[in-house]
Amino acid sequence: MAERKRERPAGLDTLSLPGPPPAGQENPAERLIGDVRRGVEQRRYLRGMIFPEVAVVERLYGLSEKEVRSAIRQLRDEELLQLHDDYQETYFIDVGRGTPRTPSRESTDTGLVAQVAELTTRLQELSSRVQALESMVLGRDER
Structure with missing residues (x-):
């Protein structure tokens, strides 16, 4: 059945x-x-x-x-x-x-390189934002 x-x-x-x-x-x-x-x-x-x-x-x-x-x-x-x-x-x-x-070594490396590049870009953007915020906060404190 x-x-x-x-x-x-x-x-x-x-x-x-x-x-x-x-x-x-x-x-x-x-x-x-x-x-x-x-x-x-x-x-x-x-x-x-x-x-x-x-x-x-x-x-x-x-x-x-x-x-x-x-x-x-x-x-x-x-x-x-x-x-x-x-x-x-x-x-x-x-x-x-x-x-x-498992993907081939070459495709894995290519994927990792792309991910690292994307994360690096994001980190740089975040770092710029933090620096801008710090300068705004420090600029207000000094007044």
Whole structure:
């Protein structure tokens, strides 16, 4: 006898996808697949995080149900998504069932360089703001 799964709970906390590219750029279905791949590689999407419902992805990327299901099938084939055992139509991030995928050394280095550059820029902005605030406060105290 076939096992019956429960309905997906309402309000389940799902991972946040960035959505479609600007018009005329990358195909929305390819963008969806790429967004999940990059999210896993950059560790924004971790094992066990719940993938949004098909209808949500359809609206977000402007895809048909068939296109979304095809993208999900490809992500499952790549062992990035797995169907939840307990809930109907619920997928979660699963990076290779016991064999975590690690991005190549080059892509990891490139990602780290970009993150360090972004953090350096933010730190410089914050430092400038602190200096401006200090000069304002010190300037008032001297009066």
